[in-house]
Amino acid sequence: MTSLSPTTRTTLGRKRNRAASDRETLYAVLDEALICHLGVVHDGTPLVLPTGYGRDGDTLYLHGSTGAASLRTAAGELDVCVTVTLVDGIVYCRSLNNHSMNYRSAVIFGRARALTGRDEKMHGLRVLTDHLAPGSWEHSRGVNAKEFAAVSVLALDLSEASVKLRAEGPDDEPEDVAADAAWAGVLPIRTVFGEPEPSADLPSTWSVPEHVRTRVSEAAAQ
Amino acid sequence: MTSLSPTTRTTLGRKRNRAASDRETLYAVLDEALICHLGVVHDGTPLVLPTGYGRDGDTLYLHGSTGAASLRTAAGELDVCVTVTLVDGIVYCRSLNNHSMNYRSAVIFGRARALTGRDEKMHGLRVLTDHLAPGSWEHSRGVNAKEFAAVSVLALDLSEASVKLRAEGPDDEPEDVAADAAWAGVLPIRTVFGEPEPSADLPSTWSVPEHVRTRVSEAAAQ
Incomplete structure (x- = not known):
């Protein structure tokens, strides 16, 4: 089990007992979710865009066509925070205050790099396709030269990443459990x-x- | 139908024909989704956190306990971008390049304000509860003084908001339709x-x- 590399950024203000320092958990979250939320700083203010992605090993590939492309620096790099969240359930407690959600969330910081080389960009496209629509790479008409030139793919290293999750039942105060005055349980959510x-x-x-x-x-x- | 107030920020780099300037559509997206992704700038870099929220009229209430609370300015305000995304389907096209997703996404910019008055904070908690777990406000044990003091609620005005969506079938090139060499359709996604x-x-x-x-x-x- 390889541990992740949390920094002060990735642990900021979150409950420590909900952090999972497990690379396999990170991969599982990234492989199961369909989209990420890509955060960038634009003119000093935050901008968060839903974005398609795919993972290959410790590299995350991002669709660069959702606004992010225009925000790249001259060096083709972009300081990003990529967050991927799976909502697994609503946790009903006896007390309002302990209501919660079961979820798994990955947060990745780094510099996303625009791919320029033909081979790496084509590979990124394949990873993006295999994530969104596995099997389409083999089934559908491939990308032609004009389409390939127009598309933008960013790559982000998974070195600075963390996963937080909650995956358990209600956590009520003992006096609320004893009072037995309200229902408690989990309403599971599935996509x-x-x-x-x-x-x-x-x-x-x-x-x-x-x-x-x-x-x-x-x-x-x- | 009241139109939204898109700015250069809310239209940045996105396809214009996917923008819906309709406040009812904004409300529908916000009311259907369960969580938002809250973007802030922290030490000059982007930070995106999954966050619980609820809507009442043109105010979005945000759980301030997910890291955002510690990022507030002395004035109790926080420059944010809140993005809420519903993924509705995967669009398979004859060509890889036209593969897409059906989705509805709201992007809201503004200054989130920490609620300090008892009544407005209690109202915010109720809106958050009614969004996450409708009926729990009446059913569960209410928030006591200690819990109330410990919780943090932010309010964000919906004045600078936009909605983008795609809700249609495959959009293939005429020559790919004519070639009839691959399947095309939508795989619907539901939560x-x-x-x-x-x-x-x-x-x-x-x-x-x-x-x-x-x-x-x-x-x-x-």
Whole structure:
């Protein structure tokens, strides 16, 4: 188990007992979530944009087309905070004050670098695709030269990252448990994939391909 | 229909045709999502924290206990960007390049203000509770003086806000549609509430109360 590298930034003001210094947990959060929230400083004020991403090893690849591209420095770098959050449940307690959420959240700091080399940029595109739509890289029409030139991919090292999570039942005061005056429990939250909706202009001879169909089944089995 | 007040910050680098200048759409996004991502500038670098919130009219209330409280200025204010994102679907196109997501995202800029008056802070707590766990305000044991003093609530005006969304099928190049060489469609994504899990220390005589039970049914009916 490799520990992460929390800094004062990654532990700031959060409950320490909710921090998980476990790289596998970090990977699991990043691999399960669909989007990240990319934070940058723009004209001295904060800017947070929902952004597509993908992970390969200890590198996070980010879609650079959501506003972030225009914010890069001349060196092609961008000081970022990337946060990925999975909400797992609502925790109802006997007391209002102890109501909480079960969640897993990864926070990554670093300098995102715009990819310029053909091979690394193509690799970043593949990682982004495999995260958003696994199987599409093999199934769909590939990126042509014009499209490739227009797209922007950023890479961010996962060296300064932390994970916080809560994954437990209600934590009530003893006197509230004894009073037994209110319900307590967890309302689980899941993200599920519904029935695929073929494009209106898709010939009816098409059935939903395996790489899409499998996802529905996986979600339903959760 | 009151239009929002987009600034150069809220329209930065995003596709204009995905912007919805409709306050009702803003409200709908804020009322449906469960958490926001709160962006602040800390020591000159961006910091993005998942945070609980609730809305009442044109005021967003934020839990101040997630690190944000310690970042307030002496005046009790904090320059923030609050982003709330709902992911609605994965859009598979014939071409990799046109793959996309259906989503609704609200971005709000402003100065979050720490609530100090008893009445406004108590109101903020109620709005936060009604968002996270509607019905708990009436059902659960209320906030006592000690708990009330320890909690922190921020308020943010919704005057500088924008909504972006994509809610449509694949948008393929005509030649890719004609080639008919790949599947295209949308894989819908939903957030659902599962079966409530009573606390391990809850007497078995309890049944799941109406305000929790109702939520499960609502989700299942989506």
